[in-house]
Amino acid sequence: MMQGGRNDRDRRRREEEFVQGVLGQTSGSACNRAANQLPGLADGELAALDRQLITAHLEHCGQCRALAVTLGWLEPLLPQMAEIDPGPAFTRRVLQKTSLAAPGMSAGPIIEPGGFGPAGWMDRLGRWWGERILRPIFPMQVAYVATVVLILLTSTPISPLRGTPGRVLETMRAGSGPLPVFGPVVGAAGESAGLWITQRVDATGGHIVRVVRGVTDQWNRRIERSAPARNRLNESIRDCAKQLRQGQLSDAGHFVPQIGHAAGESWRQWRGREASPQNESEANVNPRSMDRERSTP
């Protein structure tokens, strides 16, 4: 009896080796195709012939049989995983976070009648910003929007700053203006904006007009008021640059405090504070005369 069973196993093994040998030299293993059809077999979606073919394959292939059985094992198990119990503390935390504590739980903020939740537009804006700022792509988006805004501001026909970059470039090339760099930029932008604002002021009238006019007047007054200090700053920078070009580094260094004083004075005048007499006198001191004073015993 045992001898017969062993002979039977040997015969099957030889048959299997023969089939695998033939498949290896012809179409290759059918396991990939079988694996593709296994879900269809589990769902009962296969045609009768396909079903017979794959069943025949499964009778001889242990690996595919294991896959088929595992698929059947998974079928009732997966839907059971649709929910996980997070515990009662989770509910309480969610309700606290959504500011809607139920009776008996820790109280959240008062709910405004009529609306869903206490969130006003400031809260919504804050939340929106909080969500956006955490995204890695956010800086790229900001840069993109800023570029579009700049293009719109300087290129559209109704923009107050239309043509400003070109004019700034021209002014800088011409080398004129109160300040080497900032002067032309501020001057050209201010001039363009002023022109645009004045046109709108004349067209619309009313209270807003008076406010806008006040702002432009103040802008112009500030430019006018700070002009002498800016001129002094400009001169100091020019003198310093001249010394640098001549290679007189120590002489150029003497101009640095003067430039600092002039810049500070320019800023104070722009903000509306008068120059103190002491600062004024310090700002007007020639560095060379200071040198002479230092060298005199």
Add this chain to the structure above:
Amino acid sequence: MDQIELLKRCQEGDELAWEVLVRREQGRVCSIAYGYVGDRDEALDLAQEIFVRLYHRLDTCRDTEKFHSWLLRISRNACLDHLRRRKARPPRQDIPADEMPALKSAVPTPEEDWIQSSRQRLVHQALRCLSEISREMILLKDIQGLPLEEIARLLDLPLGTIKSRSSRARVELARAIVDLGGGPGGPENPGSIGAEAAS
């Protein structure tokens, strides 16, 4: 209570209805979050974030009959945002537990505590071995039971693609389970393969 009625009450600002909705859906939301991130604490934080997001967008749910699809969509987006943020952060230098057998403890980890069934733990472990798209297919279709048409809309892919990906994902999962030495042929169910195959 009827889901549609409950949702309407929530939209009108009924805090008790909201509490019931949270209790009813928290298991599902936690399961989705855990399926995406694979870490218990992270999943809980993320699930809270999903509920906060849901709360502030309740009034945007027009079709109350499709609430679950809408909830799944919001959850999925929140999970993907979270994974994107996690990718942007420097990775943690964790030592795989398999490489440090001496550190293995008999005390159950939070995950083991959380997911009671060893079979479910095995499936979660196998899910982590799958590609992102396969894992998502298993989560949405086989675990959450979303119809294929709905998944196609959610992922913005053709229905045929979704069908084939779903089948492939199931086979991948089965293969991962077999490779992990679990499933019906594992130590817990010896000999069951032969029995089922014979039947």
